[in-house]
């Protein structure tokens with residue numbers, strides 16, 4: 001796909017985000033390269049994704065199966081697609097069939113979803129799929145994600161019962177309105193400590209995906225290794241253009 005001659009507003013917006021990520025990472029004694037920036041492009045047109053691709057960004061996130069199924073095949077194959085947020089178990093097959101090179105599912109929270117993904121990965125013969133387990137850190141019943149107390153058992157299921165999945169860490173959204181508090185981040189850190197102890201893995205083997213547009217710097221300073229940023233890069237979501 002051709003790169004537009006004129007850079008749109010998304011390119012400076014991405015650069016500003018990457019700069020803020022770098023400062024936050026350095027404040028917490030890490031390097032910017034240690035933090036993945038997933039540009040969440042849901043409801044946004046292909047042209048904007050292509051502009052960021054044109055300046056070298058490769059990591060994009062989508063939150064609706066139907067949308068990623070339509071977009072991914074029209075964009076370069078070396079984009080690292082992350083499905084972010086809750087995935088319905090009956091959509092696993094459609095997702096992986098249309099996006100066979102999907103990099104990661106950030107948001108596995110039921111055995112049914114894990115088992116379906118595991119089965120589909122095997123049946124389409126792709127390489128093992130990285131997954132993050134979604135934790136509900138707000139305590140609100142309406143949110144998807146596991147209760148923190150269920151984390152260890154669920155991660156065991158993924159690691160021992162799903163040979164075609166690669167357990168890669170934990171993710172949280174935070175509050176029901178997509179904001180987060182320090183408490184949400186602390187809860188996810190506690191979950192990681194429990195998971196690492198129970199499964200005898202190191203923290204470096206358990207990513208933390210926390211932090212969105214409103215709070216990614218704080219999340220990075222608390223140890224996040226992956227931030228999911230939509231609005232600050234692409235502007236407000238535009239559901240009418242979906």
Ligand SMILES: *Cc1c(COP(=O)(O)O)cnc(C)c1O
Nearest residue numbers: 063084085212213228229230231
């Ligand atoms: C949309 C979305 C984001 C991005 O949120 P912003 O506040 O726009 O940065 C992050 N994570 C998930 C799961 C999302 O659906």
